[in-house]
Amino acid sequence: MVAKMPTQQTPWQNHLLASLPKETFERIAPHLELVSMPLGEVLYESGDQLHHVYFPTTAIVSLHYVMENGASAEISGVGNEGVVGISLFMGGNTTPSRAAVCTGGYGYRLKAQVMMEEFNRAGPMMKLMLRYTQALITQMSQTAVCNRHHSMEQQMCRWLLQTLDRLPSQELIMTQELIASMLGVRREGITETAGDLQRAGLISYRRGHITVLSRAGLEKHSCECYDVVRKEFHRLLKEA
Amino acid sequence: MVAKMPTQQTPWQNHLLASLPKETFERIAPHLELVSMPLGEVLYESGDQLHHVYFPTTAIVSLHYVMENGASAEISGVGNEGVVGISLFMGGNTTPSRAAVCTGGYGYRLKAQVMMEEFNRAGPMMKLMLRYTQALITQMSQTAVCNRHHSMEQQMCRWLLQTLDRLPSQELIMTQELIASMLGVRREGITETAGDLQRAGLISYRRGHITVLSRAGLEKHSCECYDVVRKEFHRLLKEA
DNA sequence: CGTTGTACGTGCGGTAGCGCACATAACCGC
DNA sequence: GCGGTTATGTGCGCTACCGCACGTACAACG
Incomplete structure (x- = not known):
């Protein structure tokens, strides 16, 4: 590396x-x-x-x-x-x-x-930390709901989008094994889902690298959870 | 009523x-x-x-x-x-x-x-509220994990125990439909699981009432999540 | 430039929980 | 004690995901 x-x-x-x-x-x-x-x-x-x-x-x-x-x-x-x-x-x-x-x-x-x-x-530090904590609570809650009700594909799309939002590029340095352990699913499941997403033209990947080709596509395949969390972070942390 | x-x-x-x-x-x-x-x-x-x-x-x-x-x-x-x-x-x-x-x-x-x-x-009110919020965060986190990995029976036992801890008696006024909607599962699933637990002698129930016969039994059939949350609440809120 | 570790691909049987469609039966008010 | 409402029981096919056991192939390093 x-x-x-x-x-x-x-x-x-x-x-x-x-x-x-x-x-x-x-x-x-x-x-x-x-x-x-x-x-x-x-x-x-x-x-x-x-x-x-x-x-x-x-x-x-x-x-x-x-x-x-x-x-x-x-x-x-x-x-x-x-x-x-x-x-x-x-x-x-x-x-x-x-x-x-x-x-x-x-x-x-x-x-x-x-x-x-x-x-x-x-003062401001406390206010900011508490607001961030509330945003974090929303994310955790949504994770709970998402784990209960949404498909692996939806969850993987959500996860990719959330990770992408934290990076400057369109590329994630990330093995399928790692993604699987994040989502708490089997590695093979991620392999299959990633294959589907690649065939659909939303991502492309090679050994430890995933490149997002269509953010909009991922958003379409993702569940509502991504948007709920994103909006809540924005609402809570825009100003201040 | x-x-x-x-x-x-x-x-x-x-x-x-x-x-x-x-x-x-x-x-x-x-x-x-x-x-x-x-x-x-x-x-x-x-x-x-x-x-x-x-x-x-x-x-x-x-x-x-x-x-x-x-x-x-x-x-x-x-x-x-x-x-x-x-x-x-x-x-x-x-x-x-x-x-x-x-x-x-x-x-x-x-x-x-x-x-x-x-x-x-x-002062004390703020400290207490923040500690409680942290305990709540633990509970939410554990719910997320539990939703991902534990069986319906484990989750139902956990839920019964947590509810029991908030009540003075051993009886819950609660339909299976309601429990199902709490856990985010099918009502029929709860019917079946409740039947199993009753046959195992852990609970008994009739139309909208559930009586816990063996708390220890429920704890055995529950997942670790119940204990993790209980201990964390105790740790965070015992004094103060 | 080949070896080797590591990441990815694939198949197959198993199963928990879903969705639907009903059958039964307890309680509630009259 | 009768009828209706609401809670519970049961069956059946279905699908997503699991667990395991491999095979394949990339890419990094000597």
């Missing part, structure tokens, strides 16, 4: 950091630490105490739950629109889920203590 | 209200309004502005999402351990989900403005 330089990373690539008022941002800016977030890195395990919160810029993190029998399912993804580690300020400090990087890249992290100090000012 | 008097209702029957420090509780107490919450009442629809938050005492409320095609699935339940309307203080004021009473009973409600004033003191 290419050891890409942190090509022009800035905190503003993260939408939450970008939407903080100048004063607040400048207070935390000195404490923002650029970190590489390589594929597979585990930011926290189920039950771990949090020492940092992470604001991804180019990386994408998957919050998922690993069951007793080893099976797992994604609860929510977090990319440049969000932050990893909300349980810090929500008061629990840990969660029963795990956070792992599913698309390598960069992000900024902030020490727990710094975050808490800013949060406890009960 | 018996038109039960509000037999000895007190705000302390709601665990959240009960765990507020005296000073905080006394400030809001004059504004707590006892309300009857009959089966089927909708506290808010998708997108509704919230005018109150509700602290159930004997009622149980179901937060669920209704899809475009009319199908639905429960995201989380709320009973005497919780509060309905978190999106008020999280900043969104609305959610894409719906809250409906699925076990009739009573609760206390608080005007939105009063709740916000208390929340904005950034």
Whole structure:
């Protein structure tokens, strides 16, 4: 894999950091630490105490739950629109889920203590974090519903779209195995569905790379969940 | 149906209200309004502005999402351990989900403005609400995972146990149709599963009533999700 | 430039849960 | 105690997805 330089990373690539008022941002800016977030890195395990919160810029993190029998399912993804580690300020400090990087890249992290100090000012940072948390709740809820009622093809389209929204290009570096484990389905199922989507001209792929050819097509094959979540994020986080 | 008097209702029957420090509780107490919450009442629809938050005492409320095609699935339940309307203080004021009473009973409600004033003191009320919200997030996450991986029988056992924990007796006033709509499955599926559980001696039922005979048995037939959620609620809300 | 690890393709039987169409039976009001 | 309403029981074909067991082929590296 290419050891890409942190090509022009800035905190503003993260939408939450970008939407903080100048004063607040400048207070935390000195404490923002650029970190590489390589594929597979585990930011926290189920039950771990949090020492940092992470604001991804180019990386994408998957919050998922690993069951007793080893099976797992994604609860929510977090990319440049969000932050990893909300349980810090929500008061629990840990969660029963795990956070792992599913698309390598960069992000900024902030020490727990710094975050808490800013949060406890009960100002813009707190308001923003709470709004983001509510958006995250919507995404989790929708995941629950989607898992219950929608077909694998619909879910895969939704997932591709959500991932695409967090990336600058039309290409995902992503094996079918990985997608399967995100959606909590069999790898073979993804192979078949991906084949269908390719034959339909919506995507093309080769060994670990998926290129989206028709975003509109994916939206048509996706379930309503994609739109519900997207609109809710927009509603909650547009201003502020 | 018996038109039960509000037999000895007190705000302390709601665990959240009960765990507020005296000073905080006394400030809001004059504004707590006892309300009857009959089966089927909708506290808010998708997108509704919230005018109150509700602290159930004997009622149980179901937060669920209704899809475009009319199908639905429960995201989380709320009973005497919780509060309905978190999106008020999280900043969104609305959610894409719906809250409906699925076990009739009573609760206390608080005007939105009063709740916000208390929340904005950034004191015990805020801390408590955020902790509860984190617990709710765990429940929603676990619902997502459960929907993906666990059998109908496991899910039904989990659901019965969670409902039981919110009630004083071993009896649920509940049709199979209603349970089915909560779990987002066919009514016939519940009929069959309920039959199995009855034959196994774990429950007994008649037209709209389910009596739990063996809690331990249900726990054995349930998935890990019940325990994960229960422990997390306990961890987050035991003190404070 | 071939070897090898890893990703992807395919087939096949099994099954949980769905959708529909009814049959039965408990409770409710009169 | 009678009739109607609503809850529950049952059967049947169907489909999506699973679990397993392979075969194939890319692409990276020596």
